Amino acid sequence: MTAIFYKISVCIMMLLSLVEMKAERLLFTHYTVEDGLTSNSVNAVCQDTNGFMWMATQFGISRFDGINFKNFNLFTDSVMLRNDINYTFLLPNGRPTFSSANSVLFSYNELTGTFEDISSFLPEDKYKHNLKGFSHQPNGEYLLSTACGLYRFNDATNQFEKAAPKYANHVLDVCTDRFGRYWVGHYNGLTILDEKGNALPFNLLNHLISNLQYLDDSHILLCSAIGNMWIAEIKDEKSTPVLKKIQTPFNYVNTLTSDKDGNLWIGTLNDGLWKCRFDRNALTYDKVIPLNEPEDALSKISSLFVDKDGNIWVSTQSSGVWRSTSTNVYPYLKSKDMGFPKAVGASFCETDNGDILMGTDGSGLYLFDSTLQIKHEIKGLSSNSVLTIAKEGDDYLLGFWGGESNRYNIKTGHISKLQYNGIENPRLTTKNIYRMFDGTLYVSATGDGVYRGKNGHWEKLILMDSTMCDYPDVWVEGTGQKPDSTVFIYTARTIWSNKSGKFKHLLPDADKSLSNNPLHVNHCVADADNTLFAATNKGIYCFDKDDACLGILNYIPMGEYASVLIDKNNILWASGSNGILAIDTKRMTYVRMLPTNAIPSYDYFTGRACLETRSGHIYFGCKDGFVCVQPNVKPSEKIEHLAFSRLSISGKIVPVGSEILPKPLKSMDKLKLSYNQNRFSLEFDWVDFSLTNNLAAKYRIPEIGMDWEVLGNKRSIDITYLPAGNFTVELAAFSGGKPIQTISLPVAISSPWWNSIWFYCLAFFLTCVLLYILYRLRTRRLEEHRRKLQQMVEERTHDLNNANTLLSEQKSAIEARNETLLATLKQKDQLLAVVAHDLKNPMFAIVSTLKRMLSHIYTQAEQQRMLTKLADESEGLQKQMVSLLQWANGDVAHSTYHPSAVDANDLVREAISLLEGLAGEKEIKLRQDGMTQYATWCDSRMFSAIIRNLITNAIKFSPKGSEVSVDLSETDEYSIIKVADKGVGMSQDKVKELLSGENITSTSGTEDEVGYGFGFRIVLDYVHKNKGTLNIESKLQDGTTISVSLPKCPYEKLELLSDEKQDVELTINKELLSGKSILIVDDDELILEHITDLLSPYVDVHEAHDGEEGITQAQTYVPDLIISDVEMPKMTGIEMYEKLTGDILTSNIPLLFLSAKTDDNVRLKGLTLGAIDYIAKPFDDDELLVKICNFLMWHQKIQVTALTKTLEGEEEPSNEEINPLLEKIIHLVKENYTNPLYSLAEFTQDMGMSKSTLCRRMKAITDKTAMEILTEYRLNKAKKLLAEGDMSVSEVAYAVGFNDPSYFSRRFKQAFGESPKSAR
Secondary structure, eight states, rough: OOOHHHHHHHHHHHHHHHHHEEEEEEEEEEEEEGGSSSOOOOOEEEEEETTTTEEETTTTEEEEEEEEEEEEEETOGGOOSOOOEEEEEOOOSOOOOEEGGGGEEEETTTTTEEEEEEOOSSSSTTGGGOEEEEEOOOTTTTEEEETEEEEETTTTTTEEEEEEEEOOSSSSSSEEEETOOOEEEETTEEEOOOOOOOOOOOOOOSOOOOEEEEEEETTEEEEESSOOOOEEOOOSSSSSEEEEEEEOOOOOOEEEEEESSSEEEEEESSOOEEEEEETTTTTEEEEETTTOOOTSOOOSSSEEETTTTTTTEEEEESEEEEEEEEEGGGGGEEEETTTTOOOEEEEEOOOOTTTTEEEEEEEEEEOOOOOOOOEEEEOOSSBBBBBEEETTTEEEEESSSSSEEEEEEEETEEEEOOOOTOOOOOSSEEEEEEOOOOOEEEETTTEEEEEEEEEEEEEEOOOTTTTTTOOOOEEEEEEEEEOOEEEEEEESSEEEOOOSSSSSEHHHHHHHHGOOOOOOOEEEEOOOTOOOOEEEEEEEEEOOOOOEEOOOOOTSSSSOOOEEEOOOOOOEEEETTTTEEEETTTEEEEEEEEEGGGGTTTTEEEEEEEETTSOOEEEEEETTEEEOTTTOOOOOSSEEEEEEEEEEETEEEEOOSSSSSSSSSSGGGGGEEEEGGGOOOEEEEEEEOSSSOOEEEEOGGGGGGGEEEOTTTTOOOEEEOSSSSSEEEEEEEEEEEEEEEEEEEEEOOOOGGSSSHHHHHHHHHHHHHHHHHHHHHHHHHHHHHHTHHHHHHHHHHHHHHHHHHHHHHHHHHHHHHHHHHHHHHHHHHHHHHHHHHHHHHHHHHHHHHHHHHHHSSOOHHHHHHHHHHHHHHHHHHHHHHHHHHHHHSSSSOOOOOOOOEEEEHHHHHHHHHHHHHHHHHHHHEEEEEEOSEEEEOOOOHHHHHHHHHHHHHHHTSTTTTTEEEEEEEOOSSSEEEEEESSSSOOOOOHHHHHHTTTTTTOOOOOTTTOSHHHHHHHHHHHHHHTEEEEEEEETTOOOOOEEEEEEEEEEEEOOOOOOOOOOGGGHHHSHHHHTTTEEEESOHHHHHHHHHHHTTSSSSSEEEHHHHHHHHHHHHHSSSSSEESSSSSOOHHHHHHHHHHSSSTTTTOEEEESSOOOOOOHHHHHHHHTEEEEEEEEOHHHHHHHHHHHHHHHHHHHHHHHHHHHHHHOOOOSSSSSHHHHHHHHHHHHHTTTTTTHHHHHHHHTTOOHHHHHHHHHHHHHOOHHHHHHHHHHHHHHHHHHHTTSHHHHHHHHHHHOOOOHHHHHHHOOOOOOHHHHOO
C-alpha cells in the first residue's frame, strides 16, 4: 500500500508541475557543416572580445564571424594535441581557451594567430586527469574545474593557481556562495569547502552532481545528470543548507546557464531546451520550441551560452549550433520562419481589431493576428486565388483569378457575390479593387478595362488616346488615388491620370515599343506631396504633382520592383530584385531592410502585394508567403569588429615579428614593402552578427583611381600589382550605398634600384664617358693611320729581335732539358745498380733452392723447411720490389701531397735496406740510431725520397770505409731525422746556396761520382710540402749533418712490432660467412687459385677469368660480393662494374678491386664508381679475409637496423643506405600485409627471382627470410592497433592479414611474451 501511495503521490506532483509548464516559441538560426562548421558534434561555445564565436567540436575548433567559419584542427596547429575539444571559454585576459581530455589546455593568441599551451601549472601526472569546465563566480573569481581540484585564474600574473589547495579530488562543477565557500559537485555528491579546501561538516547529497547554478544570495540550484534537481537554501554560514527537491518535466540535464534577465536556461539530452524562472523558492518551466523547425529539433544539447547581445547559443551533439533571437529584434520576419503555411502572398488588408487578412494565389484566404499566428482560414470563396482585398464598411471585397468577385463579412462570416449592375458579362479575373476617398470603387478587370461603381451603379471606363495604338487599353494592373484626389490607373501599356479632368497617359505606349523587354508597370503609389512613384521592371519612375515624368530614381539600385507603398512618415518602401528598400525621397538615401542574399530569386516578390498596419509593420507578399518588416528595428549600421588581420606575400603568410611585420597588422602605421613584394593579400576580420547581414564589404585604393570594389563574403583583399609609391588600402562597410565604417592601411612600395635618381645620374655620366671614349677612339684612329708606316718598320725590327731572343730561350731550354735527362739517366743507373745488387742474391737463393729440390729427393719435413725458406725469401724479394717501385715513382712529376700517419722507423729502415748495396761498394757502414714513439704526419713516398736522397748524398761525399748514421728523435711537435757523415763537408757559402734552393750546382763525390744538383732540390721541395724544416751543419773536411723536422701525430702512438702474427682465423665470424657466395674475377690463374683456396673454407666461391665471364657469373649466381682485378683481357674490371651497376639484378652487389695498378687515378675511379675498397697487389691474405668479413658484417648491420625501424613502425626514412632489394621487400610488405593470401610465391613473382635465390639473398642481407619479415611486420602492426584500443583482437587479426585469430594469438604471444588481450 505504501508503494502504491508513493507512486500516486509522484504522479500527482508531476501533474501539478505540468500545470505550470507552457511552451515558448522562439526563432532560431541553425548552423551545420553545410554552412562551414567543422563538425555537427559541438561541445561548447564562447565569444571573444572582438565578437567572434568560438565553437569546440569533436573535430577541431570553428571560429564564426556571423557569415564565415574558419576552422582549426590538429593538422593545422600541432599545439592542439587532439581534435576532440570538450570545452571553450574566455579568460579574463581576453584569450579564447580550449580544453580536452588528458588535461589538454591551450589558448589562442590573437597577435600571432597561433595556439599556445598553458597547461604547465597542472601536476606532473596531468595526463591522467581531465578538465571539467570553467566558470565565472558571483564573487568575481574565475575557476577551472579539474579531476585534481580547483584552480583560480590570477589576473595579475595571467596564470592559474591552486584554489582551495587542500582539496585535490574530482570537480564536475563549482559555485561560490556569499560566504566565499566553494560548493563542489562531483561523482559522489556535493561537498562544501572553505577557502583552504577543507570539507565542511555538511552531509547533503550522495547523488552525482554535475551542474550548479547561483540563483540569489540565499539559493543555489543543484542538478544531477539524470534530471533530479534541488534548491539549496542558505540561511547563515554555520547552519546546514536546507535542500528542497523539485520536480522537473525533463530528464538527463546536460547543461544550464542564466541570461541577463535572470532567466535560467536548461539543456537536456532528449527533452529539448527549457526556459525557467526562479520565484519564491520554486521554478516555472517553459519549453522552448523553434518557430521554424520541428518541435523535437532541439535534442542532445551539450552546452548553452549567452552572448553579449543576449542571444542563446545551443550546442548539440549531432545537429550543429542553434542561435535563438527574440522576434522583437529582427528587422524583418518571414512567414515561412514563423511556421506559416507556404503560399504565394497576393494581397493584404488590416481589420478593425488589428488582424490581417491575406489573400494567396492558389491557397485561399487567411486571417492571422499581430503575432503572425493563423486564427482562421476562410472557406467557400469563388476561387482560392485571392488577388485583391478592399474594405467597405464591415465587408471586405475580394477579387480573384478565375472567379466572381465576393463580398465577405468578417463578423458574420457571410460570403456573397459582388454584383456589377450595368456591366454586361463581367470578367471573372480581377487584379485590383480600390476604394476612392468618396467611396467610388475602381475594379481592374483583366482584359476588360476598369469597372467604376458607386451606390450599386457600375460603368466601364474606356482608356484610349489618339497618340496611342488605335485600340482600348484593357489589361489593367491596378488603380489608386493621390492626396489631391487625382485618380491614376496603371496598365500593361502605360499609366493613366485624370489630373486634367480627363484620363491621359503619362508614359509612351509599350505596345509601340520595338524592344524585346518593354517597360512594364507593376504597381503605383503617391506620397503626401502628390508625387507618383511607379514600380517597374526597369526601376522606380517618379512623376511630380503635375504628372511630369522626373525619370528613374538613380540613387537606388537598378532592378525590377514589384510593389511600393508610402508609410505614415512619407517614406517610400519598395520590394523587388534588390530586396526591400526604405527610401527617403527627400534626402535621396535608402536603407536595405531585406538584403538580396535573403531572397532566393529576383522575382521573389509579387506585384501590388503590400500593406502598412496601424502598428507600423509593413507586409510584402512573396512566393512563399510574406515578409513582415519592423521599421522601428533598424538594420545594423556598424560592424562589431573590423580590422586587418594577416598579410601574405606571393601566397606566403608573413609572421608577426618579422622585419616586414614587426607588430600585428592592425597596429601597423604603415606597411613598407620592396618593389618585388608588390603582389600581396590583406586578410581582415569582419564580425557581423546582425540578422540582416545588410552590410557589404568593399575596398579601394584611391591613388590608382580605383573605385569601390565589392568583396562579397570574401575576407581578403588580393592585390596583384602596385607600382612604386605610397598608397592607401581602404576597407569599408557599406549600407544603403554609402560607407558607414572605414579602416585604412597606408602601403609604401619602394622603387627598384634602376628607377632611382642616382641610377639616372650614373647612366648620364656613363653616356658622357662613352661619347668621350668614342671621340678619343676616332682621334686615335686618325693618329694611328698616320703612324702606320713607321710602326710597320718598328714591328719588322722588333720581330727580328724577338726571333733572336726566342732562339736564345730555346737554346737555354734545350740545355735545361739535357740536364734533366742526364739527372734522370743518373737516377736510372743508380736504381739499376741497386736493383742488380739487391735482387741478385735473393733471386739466386730462390733459383738454387728450387734446383736442389728438383734434383734431389727430400723427406717431407725437409721439403716443408725448404718451402718455408723459399716463401720467406720470396716475400722479402716482393717487399724490396715494392720499395724500389715506390722509389722509381717518387719523382717530382708525381709529387702530389697525400699526408697520412706513417711510421718513420719503418721507412728509414727500408731506405737503409735499399741503399746498403750502394754503400757497400765504398765499404761504408749505414747505421740507424734512435726511434720515434709516435707517428709522423707526412706523405710516405715523399718521406722515402727525402731519406734516400740524403743518404745517397752522404754516401757520395763520404770517404771509403767511413760511416753514415741516421738518427731518429722527436720533440713535442716534430719528428726529427738527422743524416750525418764524416765526409769532405761544405763551406758556409755552399750551405746558403743549398738552403736557398736556387742555382744549386753539383760537385763530384770522393770517388769522382757525378751529380746534377736535382736531388737536394727535390728534398727541399718535399720538406716544404710536408710542412717541415731542414737545417744543415757542416765544416770543411769535418763532415755534414742534415736535420729534417716533420710534424708529429701526438695522439697516435706506434705499437711495438710483435714477432708472432695474430691468428686471424680465430677472429673470423664463420657463422656470418656461412651461406655467403663470392665471385672472384682475375686473369691470373695462380692468383685466382690462391684466392679461391683462401676463401673456400668460409664461403661459396665462383671464378671468372675476365670481365665478360664475370658479368655472366654474377647474373647467374647473384653473389654477395665480387673481388675483381682491374686490368684483364676482353673487358677490364672497371668496365665490368659499370655494366653490373646498370642491371637491376646485379646493381646492388658490392665489389672490391684487387689490382697491381697503384696509380691514384685508377684507384679513385674505381672507388668513385662505388667499389667498397681498392687493395693493391701484392696483398696480405689475412688483411683481405678480415676486410671481407668486416664489410659483410657492417653491410648486414645496416640492413638489419633499417629493417628493425620499419618493423617497429618508424615511418621516417632512415639515414642509412638501404639495399635496393630490401627496400623493395619492405615496400611489398607494407603494400600487402593486410592480404592473408600473400605468400612466398607472390613474393618471388613480384621480385622476379626464384624462391631459393630470394631466400638466400634475404638471409645474407638481414638474416631473415621474406616471410619472416612479413610476419614480424604484421605482429608489430597488430600490437600498435591493440594499444589504440579501438578494435577487438579478432578485428586486429583480420586487419593485419591473419585468417585465424587463434593462430594470431599464439604467434603474438611467442613474439611479445604476452597475449593480445593483455596488450590492449
